[in-house]
Amino acid sequence: MPWFKGWKITRKDGSASGTTLLEALDCILPPTRPTDKPLRLPLQDVYKIGGIGTVPVGRVETGVLKPGMVVTFAPVNVTTEVKSVEMHHEALSEALPGDNVGFNVKNVSVKDVRRGNVAGDSKNDPPMEAAGFTAQVIILNHPGQISAGYAPVLDCHTAHIACKFAELKEKIDRRSGKKLEDGPKFLKSGDAAIVDMIPGKPMCVESFSDYPPLGRFAVRDMRQTVAVGVIKAVDKKAGGAGKVTKSAQKAQKAK
Template sequence: MLEPSANMPWFKGWKVTRKDGNASGITLLEALDCILPTPPTDKPLRLPLQDIYKIGGIGTVPVGRMETGVLKPGMVVTFAPVNVTTEVKSVEIHHEALNDALPGDNVGFNVKNVSVKDVCRDNVAGDSKNDPPMEAAGFTAQVIILNHPGQISAGYAPVLDCHTAHIACKFAELKEKIDRRSGKSFSGYPPLGCFAVLLSFIISLLKLQYILWNKSPIKAPLLFFLKMLFIYS
């Protein structure tokens, strides 16, 4: 199970063929290690933008890593929080055209009638017809404190790193101190639910518990007011 054995001379090993690369081995442990996780293609599209390019003869090309869902040419996507909606003309990976992009792919996609000034890094693209992304007015999160030189209290204002976003935030309320093994998980969009809080170094890791969506057309202020759950080891 864990290492090759002379007690099974008849067993020559296992082999699997797949487009992501062939795999082979002898032990059960090796076989388990080669099982690929199922990509979350059944969830709504979420694609945080890493950069936006203007390419002559093509137009505006946002670039980012697919987190959930599927991106296809012809889809109508919405960028949050700027609330810009447009149609996807083409999808590419390293200048190779794709019929669809899946979670884990680093893609560039050409969009219609959108200027490079209309969207920016840290925006999130989603399917406008299937649970489009919205701006969050605030959220409740579990926080694991890794290292901090002083006392943390309500009103504390660090910098929040969430995927490609880098923005100031504010702790509105510290609800309680709890054991790190307790609390519910954020399962709606797992890849988008983890982020880091920075001072001049990483001071904590966070896991979303509850989101308060901002459905108002008025943009939220730069400082997000957060309710946080602190988790100490």
């Protein structure tokens, strides 16, 4: 609307002016994509495609995925080379955060990697299995009391794994975050707390401050969301010598 120069109004208590909705929308800066962080790509599925091989599928959360990169999958600790990256049946030279991609990996069986695993750059802060983690949780609706030893299912990125509330460290005020009580015996609906959690099966998570999409989770039990939380710190398990495919060794030597 080139004829429209914005609007002005004069009232007794002062004048005001404004723009059109479209002009206001044009002024909004798009959010920056976290391309500067190391790669994190939680797997949504893994397919076996005839004539191509194993194709894990997932969304790039942080960093950049490129063909020729050597990636490590956690917590299974498998390292391999990325042959190609595709989005909507088109080959990509790089995949950025927010892109849902499939990527072909060499010498890896469909049994080696699965949904809930996380792919990352083997040379730049590779993802690792979490032995345990400290989280800040808010109990939304639980009919009883939650005490240490409670082991519901956690949904974090694409992982769906039972985790144990190993220790209730402190109860906090849910608005200010101030400590209310050390070592509470139990938690009930409406409470916020800092807790130590231990996964029942190998799992890869990150702290919310480092990788936000991998540091948020929902606690599910009795077919409902019992609590939500963010991960404050992760106790990473130093992986032993995992499976490194021949193509990954070649690619690493070439560089």
